[in-house]
Amino acid sequence: MGSMNPDWLAQLAPNHAPAPPGWWPLAPGWWGLALLTLLLMAGLGYWQTRRPVRLRRVALKELAQLEKTPLPDAQWAAALEHLVRRYALARYGREAVAGLSGQRWINFVAAHGGVDWQGEAGAALLQAAYGGPVQPKRAHWVAGARAFFKSKA
Numbered sequence: 001m002g003s004m005n006p007d008w009l010a011q012l013a014p015n016h017a018p019a020p021p022g023w024w025p026l027a028p029g030w031w032g033l034a035l036l037t038l039l040l041m042a043g044l045g046y047w048q049t050r051r052p053v054r055l056r057r058v059a060l061k062e063l064a065q066l067e068k069t070p071l072p073d074a075q076w077a078a079a080l081e082h083l084v085r086r087y088a089l090a091r092y093g094r095e096a097v098a099g100l101s102g103q104r105w106i107n108f109v110a111a112h113g114g115v116d117w118q119g120e121a122g123a124a125l126l127q128a129a130y131g132g133p134v135q136p137k138r139a140h141w142v143a144g145a146r147a148f149f150k151s152k153a
Contacts, residue, residue: 052091052152055087055090055091056149056150059083059086059087059149060146060149060150062083063080063083063142063145063146063149066079066080066083067142073128073134073136073138074128074129074131076128076136076138077125077128077129077136077141078128078129078130080125080129080141080142080145081125081126081129083145084109084114084145084148085097085105087148087149088108088109088112088148092112096108102126103122103123105126106118106122106123106125106126109122109144109148110122110144112148112151113147113148113149113150113151114144114145114147114148114151115144115147116140116141116143116144116147117140117141117144117145117148120137121137121140121141121144122144124136124137125137125141
């Protein structure tokens with residue numbers, strides 16, 4: 001027992017702590033979070049790009065219904081103008097559409113694809129929609145509305 005060194009702690013091997021964990025490779029939880037974030041961003045992008053397509057499909061369906069509806073010309077023109085205005089508000093926003101009336105409204109529709117509304121046909125539509133006597137031009141009105149709905153501008 002006399003051979004024991006009183007400084008026995010000094011005889012121990014030096015401390016070796018494990019290396020600190022690196023940031024790469026990521027733990028499985030981080031991979032899952034990254035994948036979930038990417039899927040969420042892709043879904044949001046898809047939803048944003050599909051919104052105009054859904055609006056267009058609904059508007060074209062309502063236009064087809066309106067074509068089959070037997071209404072007097074004034075009521076029919078008012079219903080068509082209301083449908084086109086609702087679509088324009090949903091598609092282009094209140095700031096761009098709400099203040100438009102008369103020839104400025106017709107020019108807006110024509111500039112966004114509804115070229116059949118230019119000139120006499122558009123003026124006749126507005127006149128008929130607001131109760132004025134006019135020679136109905138339903139074929140031009142429907143063609144202009146359909147082209148406006150299908151336009152990607």
